Amino acid sequence: MAEEQVPYEQAREELIEVVRRLEQGGTTLEESLALWERGEQLATICQQWLDGARARLDAARGEVDDEETV
Template sequence: MDTATTTAEGTAIGYEQARDELIEVVRRLEAGGTTLEESLALWERGEELARVCRRWLEGARARLDAALADPEDGAP
């Protein structure tokens, strides 16, 4: 997988950055005190960040599966 995944805005973002921002989005939503419009914007950003994280994890899973399936890669 690439070293970064692209968001809807076309910016590259790494897994850790997306995960950390998603944690902050969830924290803000749980804390409340935002307007409906702000809450909707946070929710949409959270959905996008979750998709980025999912793509990263799917890519990591595919790489791991490929490494485990290839008996010539590091097997004694």
């Protein structure tokens, strides 16, 4: 199943809100589980964005290194 196409900043902000709500308490077990599951989804989305950014930076660095050795 493909992850949602959510911008990194939006996923991060929503994840912060999920964590805040979980820490605050006052939700039912069912609500807490739903929040936890959403938090896991959002964390995965953020990690995919960060992994993609790192790959792009590594590729760009590789291109610069290749140009310098020529």
